[in-house]
Amino acid sequence: MPTDHTRSAILSAAERLYADRGFADVTLRDIVAAADVNLAAVNYHFGSKDELIAELFVTRSLATNRERLNELKEAEAVGGGRADVEAILRALVGPTVRGCLGPNNERSTAARFMIRASIESVPPIRRIKNREIDHLRKFSAAMRRSLPDRSEVDLYWGLHFALAMAHQTIRDSERLSKWSEGTCDLNDVEGIIDRVVAVSAMALAGSEPAKASAKLVAREAR
Amino acid sequence: MPTDHTRSAILSAAERLYADRGFADVTLRDIVAAADVNLAAVNYHFGSKDELIAELFVTRSLATNRERLNELKEAEAVGGGRADVEAILRALVGPTVRGCLGPNNERSTAARFMIRASIESVPPIRRIKNREIDHLRKFSAAMRRSLPDRSEVDLYWGLHFALAMAHQTIRDSERLSKWSEGTCDLNDVEGIIDRVVAVSAMALAGSEPAKASAKLVAREAR
DNA sequence: TTGCATTTCAAACGCATGTATGAAACTATG
DNA sequence: CATAGTTTCATACATGCGTTTGAAATGCAA
Known part of the structure; x- marks a missing residue:
């Protein structure tokens, strides 16, 4: 017998519905119907619809951030x-x-919810995402320790590009799949991670500043 | 005296409002107030709100695609x-x-509208974006001609990553700016393009397949 | 001018939404 | 059991939305 059965029923119904159908066309009435609770229960337990969404997103974000930091700490411990x-x-x-990627039938509701959150940008989630920077700072700091000779700018761009490639692959996996007519295997999760890591590592470690300035000169000469 | 004054007044008012405040909280009533026309004019001239949004987006997309293809043709002519x-x-x-990037006060309404369209994913725009693939195919074809020895998969991933970096930089320019505390200059448009092109060119031309398979072995040995 | 088609307008419709209310049902403590 | 606190419930409220309507205004050809 779970404490606060109603509360958690709402949470899991909401997460599933949002994951399946998006934020745009899921109403509180849909949620309470799926959770088999009363309409007023949402406002009683969460205050408002937005606070319900925020709670869902915060929970999942914290979990992801924790995973990331664990991996980072472990990597720093090894080195x-x-x-x-x-x-x-x-x-x-x-x-x-x-x-977020991998075979469709293996994707958890939580992951599908996070994909939605990244595709359909909804106000309560946007507000939370703005506070994400403190978390990212830990990674730029780690990168600074790892590449002390590299310029700050290059570090930030490298990390930004890594996130960009990963994030956009999640958002647009369907487009890449259609575009490449199935050539690109979106189910090979580890292969995708390898690619993203390889490219952004090259961006961070590879290019010599000389080339960049040569390009700059060429451009300005135009 | 422009033909169909009402129609174009609606279009430009809508584009400006959507660019400034996003799709979520701009209503038809806001638009007609800004355009100084009657509420019913929108449905009379466009059929529905969604068709108005679609027309705005299609117009701007076609313009961008045309620019892209011109540059591509020119590049192929040279080579x-x-x-x-x-x-x-x-x-x-x-x-x-x-x-979409560059100094704030220089960004056109059209560009800011397209940023919104990429941040807030709204149904009528999503439907149009799904037809974008035919356009992209021209670029994968050009790339295939340029790098005939490279595998199809690598080509698609390289192009996808290029789009990912560019797109995400536009979407999240504010985050990168805050994260890097202004170190990354988001106003240096050509510099950004250089970076994106350099990294994705490295991804396309640089890495040897041997490395990838070595990684694969290492992972599977784990 | 007359007559017809197009365009504008004020007003209202219908509907779905998130939220509030107040009573009823339940729970637990004394 | 009694009672105070919590939780559930049916129901209603208020509002804002996109859309429709039908009449008035306008433009334009004959």
Whole structure:
């Protein structure tokens, strides 16, 4: 007999419905019907619809962030305080990609909910995402320790690109799948992570500043 | 004296309001008030709210696609039918980035509208985006001509990552700006394009298949 | 001008939504 | 058992939305 049965029934029904059908066309009435509770229960337990959504998103975000930080800490422990570049990147993008991609029938409701949250940007979630930066700072700090000679700018761009590739692959996996006519295997989660990590590691470690400035000159000469 | 004054007044008012405040909280009543026309005019001229949004988005998309294809054609003309990898990538990401980033006060309403369209995913726009693949196919074809020895999979992933970096930089420019505490200059549009092109060109041309399979073995041995 | 088609307008419709209310049912403590 | 606190419930409220209506205004050809 679970404490607060109603509350958790609402949470799980809401998560499932939002994951399946998106935020736009799921109403409180849909949720309470699925949860088999009274309409007023949502406002009683959560205050408002937005606070319900926020609670769902915060819970899942915290879980992902915890996973990321665990991987990061482990990588830094192995390297004696200075983690490998690829390990940092893997800690950053791995948990999210693993959670959100893979065979359809294996994707958890939680993961599908997070995909929705990233596709349909809804006010309560946007507000929370804005506070995500403190968490990211831990990764830029780790990267700074790992590549002390690299310029700050390059570090940020490298991490940003890693997140961009991972995130956009999750958002747009369907488009890539159609575009490539199935050539790109979106179910090979670890392969995808490898690709993202490899490309962003190259971006971080590979290019010499000389090339960049040469390009700059070429452009300005135009 | 423009023909169909009402129609175009609605279009430009709607574009400006959507650009400024997002799709979520701009109503038809807001639009007709800004355009100084009657409420019923929207349905008379466009049929529905969704069709109005669709028309706005289609117009702007076509313009961007045209720009992209012009750059691509030019690049292929220079190379005698076989464009340079970097030129293809530049044609793909350049127009969008140029349109959507840069100093705030220089960004056109059209560009800000397209940013909104990419951040807040709304049904009529989603439907249109799904037909975008035919356009992308021209770029994968060009890339295939440019890198005939490269595997199909790598080509698609490379192009996808290029779009991912460009797109996500536009979407999340604010986050990167805060995260890097202003270190990353989001106003340096051409510099951003250079970075995106450089990284994705490296991804396309750089890594040898040997490394990838080595990684695969390492992972499976784990 | 007459007559017809197009466009504008004020007003209302219908509906779905999130939220509030107040009574009833339940739970647990003394 | 009694009673105070919590939770559930049916129901109603208020509002804002996109859309429709039908009449008035306007433009334009004959």
